[in-house]
Amino acid sequence: MKTIAILYCISLLSSTFMTTQVYICGPKGAKKYHLTASCRGLSSCKDATVKVSLSQAENFGLSLCGWED
Numbered sequence: 001m002k003t004i005a006i007l008y009c010i011s012l013l014s015s016t017f018m019t020t021q022v023y024i025c026g027p028k029g030a031k032k033y034h035l036t037a038s039c040r041g042l043s044s045c046k047d048a049t050v051k052v053s054l055s056q057a058e059n060f061g062l063s064l065c066g067w068e069d
């Protein structure tokens with residue numbers, strides 16, 4: 001049972017890593033992406049906040065918001 005639990009943890013971690021989700025303003029973001037939906041940079045967003053994968057955000061040419069660490 002222990003082995004199964006460990007394997008489950010590993011697959012859970014790797015799938016989280018593979019599909020890092022970020023938040024952008026509007027369907028393609030303004031110019032930045034955000035790591036949290038409650039980011040200060042998103043509070044000025046007048047569009048809907050959209051959740052996309054990190055690789056998608058990078059495909060849009062977005063960079064990490066200046067408010068993030």
Ligand SMILES: [Zn+2]
Nearest residue numbers: 034039041065
């Ligand atoms: Zn941000």
